[in-house]
Amino acid sequence: MRVSVLLVIAGVLFASAARGQTRWKYRSDNTVGVVAGELGNFGQVQTVNGVYKGPWFFGLGTGLDYYRFRTVPLYLSVTRDLFGASEKSGFFVDLGGGITLPWFSGYPLPDGIVSRSFSAGFWGNGGLGYRHALSDHSKTAFLFTISYGIKRVTERQTSQPVCFACMPPEPQTTQSNDYTYLNRVLLFGIGFQF
Amino acid sequence: MRKKTNRILLALAIAGVSVLALPGCLRDTVTETHLYTLYTPVFEQKSDILAAINGDPGQAIVQPGQIYIKDNFIYLNDVNKGIHVIDNSDPSHPVQTAFLKIPGNSGIAIRGNILYADMYSDLLSIDITSPSHAKVVGHLFQYFGYRNYFADTSRVLTGWITKDTTVVTLNPGRGLYLAPGTPYYTLDPAASFALSNSVAQTKTNTGIAGSEAMMTLIGDYLYTIPDPHSLGVIDIRDSSRPTLTTTISAGLDLETIFPFQDKLLLGSKEGVYVYSLANKVVPVSVGQFKHGTACDPVIADEQYAYVTLHSGTGCGGSANELDVLSAQDITQSSLVKTYPMNGPTGLGKDGPWLFVCDNPVVRIFDASDPSNLKPLSSLNVKNPFDLIAINHLLLVIGDGGLYEYDYHDPAHPVLVSHLPINSIKS
Numbered sequence: 001m002r003v004s005v006l007l008v009i010a011g012v013l014f015a016s017a018a019r020g021q022t023r024w025k026y027r028s029d030n031t032v033g034v035v036a037g038e039l040g041n042f043g044q045v046q047t048v049n050g051v052y053k054g055p056w057f058f059g060l061g062t063g064l065d066y067y068r069f070r071t072v073p074l075y076l077s078v079t080r081d082l083f084g085a086s087e088k089s090g091f092f093v094d095l096g097g098g099i100t101l102p103w104f105s106g107y108p109l110p111d112g113i114v115s116r117s118f119s120a121g122f123w124g125n126g127g128l129g130y131r132h133a134l135s136d137h138s139k140t141a142f143l144f145t146i147s148y149g150i151k152r153v154t155e156r157q158t159s160q161p162v163c164f165a166c167m168p169p170e171p172q173t174t175q176s177n178d179y180t181y182l183n184r185v186l187l188f189g190i191g192f193q194f
Numbered sequence: 195m196r197k198k199t200n201r202i203l204l205a206l207a208i209a210g211v212s213v214l215a216l217p218g219c220l221r222d223t224v225t226e227t228h229l230y231t232l233y234t235p236v237f238e239q240k241s242d243i244l245a246a247i248n249g250d251p252g253q254a255i256v257q258p259g260q261i262y263i264k265d266n267f268i269y270l271n272d273v274n275k276g277i278h279v280i281d282n283s284d285p286s287h288p289v290q291t292a293f294l295k296i297p298g299n300s301g302i303a304i305r306g307n308i309l310y311a312d313m314y315s316d317l318l319s320i321d322i323t324s325p326s327h328a329k330v331v332g333h334l335f336q337y338f339g340y341r342n343y344f345a346d347t348s349r350v351l352t353g354w355i356t357k358d359t360t361v362v363t364l365n366p367g368r369g370l371y372l373a374p375g376t377p378y379y380t381l382d383p384a385a386s387f388a389l390s391n392s393v394a395q396t397k398t399n400t401g402i403a404g405s406e407a408m409m410t411l412i413g414d415y416l417y418t419i420p421d422p423h424s425l426g427v428i429d430i431r432d433s434s435r436p437t438l439t440t441t442i443s444a445g446l447d448l449e450t451i452f453p454f455q456d457k458l459l460l461g462s463k464e465g466v467y468v469y470s471l472a473n474k475v476v477p478v479s480v481g482q483f484k485h486g487t488a489c490d491p492v493i494a495d496e497q498y499a500y501v502t503l504h505s506g507t508g509c510g511g512s513a514n515e516l517d518v519l520s521a522q523d524i525t526q527s528s529l530v531k532t533y534p535m536n537g538p539t540g541l542g543k544d545g546p547w548l549f550v551c552d553n554p555v556v557r558i559f560d561a562s563d564p565s566n567l568k569p570l571s572s573l574n575v576k577n578p579f580d581l582i583a584i585n586h587l588l589l590v591i592g593d594g595g596l597y598e599y600d601y602h603d604p605a606h607p608v609l610v611s612h613l614p615i616n617s618i619k620s
Contacts, residue, residue: 178227
């Protein structure tokens with residue numbers, strides 16, 4: 001639901017921005033950084049590629065997020081430069097939303113658990129950034145971003161039930177636990193825009 | 195330029211302070227949806243239960259357990275329910291002739307016309323001269339003490355009423371994973387828990403058991419594992435009065451018994467214990483082979499012992515392998531070779547052929563040279579548990595029921611019959 005809302009918002013913004021403009025330019029924002037939350041600090045890599053015109057930028061983002069579980073976010077990103085800072089050094093705000101896909105293997109099985117499976121969940125972030133242009137009116141710049149993010153991942157653990165007469169073959173009725181991890185984090189990134 | 199630099203420094207400072215300071219204010223939310231199963235026991239009077247063990251007509255197999263053969267009959271344990279008596283005179287057409295309703299049963303041993311079976315903590319001797327008119331002729335109550343489910347020994351647990359309950363928990367244990375499916379019990383306050391199993395293999399007028407046996411008959415004595423650390427000896431010269439003669443502390447986490455020459459091989463989660471039966475009433479420890487923690491049935495021939503190790507389902511450890519040990523002097527056994535497996539359980543040997551349950555197949559090897567086992571074929575059997583191989587007839591117990599294969603050509607065994615669960619062949 002939240003993904004749908006974000007897509008609609010992004011579409012509206014994109015349409016309204018495109019109406020009064022004539023030429024869109026390609027831009028790529030690439031950052032590496034730290035995801036900090038209750039569990040500690042983890043690494044993150046992101047790349048957002050899209051188009052911009054005036055203060056608006058719309059792109060598709062992906063990357064790697066190592067907080068709690070390694071996942072690959074896929075999201076729409078909307079950025080607006082503040083104080084007329086387009087193609088100049090200055091601050092901007094950004095908003096992103098989409099899904100995050102589990103991508104890992106080899107996590108240990110807790111006692112009694114015979115399998116663990118993970119499902120994609122919501123991924124979103126919003127924050128503030130600073131763009132330091134290498135020269136005036138150049139789209140090449142250094143990026144510094146900080147934002148608040150949410151990463152939701154669901155997990156199903158399955159096990160054999162505890163048995164009475166534990167000599168095999170005991171009833172093999174598989175049962176499960178479902179876990180929903182709603183992670184709240186701060187993302188700090190530095191990177192390069194071109 | 196200096197102004198820009200100041201801005202950058204300001205931005206970095208804000209970001210750095212935020213990353214260092216604010217995460218302490220952030221809290222993740224973990225929601226656990228846990229399925230609990232509530233078990234409520236159903237009891238019946240023991241006298242009624244004993245009277246009812248009289249050879250009911252054949253019943254559908256629900257959960258096949260241990261297997262035992264004697265003469266032309268197969269005795270198949272239905273876990274915690276009883277024993278199916280199957281006439282296997284024609285292996286291509288096994289017939290379920292009778293069912294012995296024995297709550298809590300998991301093991302079987304037969305000498306002559308007397309079948310020994312556990313009923314939770316009790317050991318019963320049952321006359322099966324005519325399986326359809328079986329009769330309990332003796333008992334040894336409260337022998338498998340750790341299978342006592344309740345203080346009132348005049349009653350027998352005959353079933354459980356289960357009810358699934360879903361509970362949602364917020365932030366369970368903060369990273370502590372709970373095993374799903376954990377059962378909760380509504381038992382008598384004095385209840386205690388235990389478990390056991392049995393089956394046997396000897397010569398003469400006894401039958402043949404699978405490798406997962408926890409009971410074996412030798413001469414006038416029944417050797418059992420009354421609890422995971424003990425070896426018990428029961429005098430069965432008078433089948434109407436089985437008498438406990440000896441109980442010794444025999445090892446840790448004992449699981450299976452295999453008779454070998456004049457010795458007993460006790461498979462445990464830690465290794466194989468060897469006991470001499472020079473004095474049949476008082477077995478004496480004469481050797482031990484240790485391995486990593488795992489569940490491990492063991493068999494042996496004159497030259498070699500074969501041990502399968504599997505992990506999971508409470509077995510602990512991570513080993514899944516077949517170990518071949520030298521057995522010329524079993525008291526000084528040493529590892530000959532280890533073969534990796536998927537999840538091996540029961541095994542058997544007939545001549546040079548070695549059979550191993552290794553989910554999801556049963557593997558057949560040419561074991562002429564145990565240091566170089568040659569795979570010959572594999573049989574697709576879902577969750578095979580145990581097997582007996584004798585006279586070119588392979589009996590396999592799996593989730594799907596009882597399978598019989600002809601292995602005159604071990605490279606191309608032929609399925610002779612299949613007795614599926616939840617159906618009756620009569």
